[in-house]
Amino acid sequence: xxxxxxxxxxxxxxxxxxxxxxxxxxxxxxxxxxxxxxxxxxxxxxxxxxxxxxxxxxxxxxxxxxxxxxxxxxxxxxxxxxxxxxxxxxxxxxxxxxxxxxxxxxxxxxxxxxxxxxxxxxxxxxxxxxxxxxxxxxxxxxxxxxxxxxxxxxxxxxxxxxxxxxxxxxx
Amino acid sequence: xxxxxxxxxxxxxxxxxxxxxxxxxxxxxxxxxxxxxxxxxxxxxxxxxxxxxxxxxxxxxxxxxxxxxxxxxxxxxxxxxxxxxxxxxxxxxxxxxxxxxxxxxxxxxxxxxxxxxxxxxxxxxxxxxxxxxxxxxxxxxxxxxxxxxxxxxxxxxxxxxxxxxxxxxxxxxxxxxxxxxxxxxxxxxxxxxxxxxxxxxxxxxxxxxxxxxxxxxxxxxxxxxxxxxxxxxxxxxxxxxxxxxxxxxxxxxxxxxxxxxxxxxxxxxxxxxxxxxxxxxxxxxxxxxxxxxxxxxxxxxxxxxxxxxxxxxxxxxxxxxxxxxxxxxxxxxxxxxxxxxxxxxxxx
Numbered sequence: 014x015x016x017x018x019x020x021x022x023x024x025x026x027x028x029x030x031x032x033x034x035x036x037x038x039x040x041x042x043x044x045x046x047x048x049x050x051x052x053x054x055x056x057x058x059x060x061x062x063x064x065x066x067x068x069x070x071x072x073x074x075x076x077x078x079x080x081x082x083x084x085x086x087x088x089x090x091x092x093x094x095x096x097x098x099x100x101x102x103x104x105x106x107x108x109x110x111x112x113x114x115x116x117x118x119x120x121x122x123x124x125x126x127x128x129x130x131x132x133x134x135x136x137x138x139x140x141x142x143x144x145x146x147x148x149x150x151x152x153x154x155x156x157x158x159x160x161x162x163x164x165x166x167x168x169x170x171x172x173x174x175x176x177x178x179x180x181x182x183x184x
Numbered sequence: 185x186x187x188x189x190x191x192x193x194x195x196x197x198x199x200x201x202x203x204x205x206x207x208x209x210x211x212x213x214x215x216x217x218x219x220x221x222x223x224x225x226x227x228x229x230x231x232x233x234x235x236x237x238x239x240x241x242x243x244x245x246x247x248x249x250x251x252x253x254x255x256x257x258x259x260x261x262x263x264x265x266x267x268x269x270x271x272x273x274x275x276x277x278x279x280x281x282x283x284x285x286x287x288x289x290x291x292x293x294x295x296x297x298x299x300x301x302x303x304x305x306x307x308x309x310x311x312x313x314x315x316x317x318x319x320x321x322x323x324x325x326x327x328x329x330x331x332x333x334x335x336x337x338x339x340x341x342x343x344x345x346x347x348x349x350x351x352x353x354x355x356x357x358x359x360x361x362x363x364x365x366x367x368x369x370x371x372x373x374x375x376x377x378x379x380x381x382x383x384x385x386x387x388x389x390x391x392x393x394x395x396x397x398x399x400x401x402x403x404x405x406x407x408x409x410x411x412x413x414x415x416x417x418x419x420x421x422x423x424x425x426x427x428x429x430x431x432x433x434x435x436x437x438x439x440x441x442x443x444x445x446x447x448x449x450x451x452x453x454x455x456x457x458x459x460x461x462x463x464x465x466x467x468x469x470x471x472x473x474x475x476x477x478x479x480x481x482x483x484x485x486x487x488x489x490x491x492x493x494x495x496x497x498x499x500x501x502x503x504x505x506x507x508x509x510x511x512x513x514x515x516x517x518x519x520x521x522x523x524x525x526x527x528x529x530x531x532x
Contacts, residue, residue, distance in 0.1 A: 062505050062514040063418075063491035068482045069522070143414050144404055144506060146488060151414060 047086030240274015247366030281375030286383030293330035300326035317359030324353030325368030329376035339377035346372020386475030388429035393494035404506035423450030454489025457481035465531035472525035478515035
């Protein structure tokens, strides 16, 4: 009997899924996987008719309210996965509440994706013009960090000309 | 024998004092409880029935006066009583109109005519007159007005047809032509013509919205009137289309100076989606149709209160998604249970 109990504890105590599910019974509903959550929520909203619709789903709230925790996952998702327009929008929305420094990191990643042609110019503009709610770039337009970022874009040979035009208009 | 218009909304037993029509403002738990189901002691807080009652009183005084003149009596003889019963009849006609809405199926119109007939007969009876006089004038007027509406007749022809047929209905049942005509004019004006107008406005809202599909005027990154660049404009689209169709929801937002000078902001999507929030002329409804407004809210958000669009079909809406005006099934999807719909019901 004693061996059975030890074996039981050893099995269930070390099983990551079970351990995670126990963790989930706490007050916060941390999703098991950022990518899975984004994909599931994107399927629910179907399209971007109302791009803030993910906010009506409680399972999105955990990510939305704690974007710093999920920043790495978001960057990883963007780097390693194929994503559609809705998933991209849901990812950007999920990073809405990031502080400026972290949002700059997220934006830089998106600029890389743009240069690699994994996202288009309109998608990149939606990251910086507040389309998905984050208005750091609009509010802090004159800050050194953002002006510096814009200069970097304008001098980058791989940056599409349409984006350069857009940046010139807004600075 | 007097057969003046009377309380059409009362059931056969006047002591019950119950309404046939729903209160267009939804002020009570049951929409049938306008004035707290107490038309004698209560008031209709938003006055939705007040103006129809005034119009009814006016029509009744005039037709009573014409009848007096034709009998060589003073124009104002019995004017007070005529005004009283006319007011009740006017409000009742309006109430029946709200219940049955715009011209519908043959069955709907038959029921509407029946409601007017019963109401007219009841009024006549309550005034000590003949039930049949009011019954025929109300029923005939409603039936003829429905027919005129079904064949595309305008509001004026519905009122005229209602008046004539109401008079004829009264006359053939042995009553007074002018009293029946008064009833008929009220039925034609305050039910049929008014409701036809409402239906036309609703249809225009949907048509105008359809005309903007593909437009980029309400995009997030463009300026539109007092909505700046990089602002969400789904509510602006709804405001512009409804206002263009003659169903303005007003500009309730902004500081008092802006409101006074007419520069306020339209209702937000969150306000459209809040069933407790009053939007003048717009009534929450669980039966949306073309021209209704659909809205969903994000609880606890202030910047992005929600989304709103115009219903264009059984399961389709037209809305501004930030990139263009699109038509799809948003608002009717199986996982969207918290959508609030409102219908234009008109305002005086």
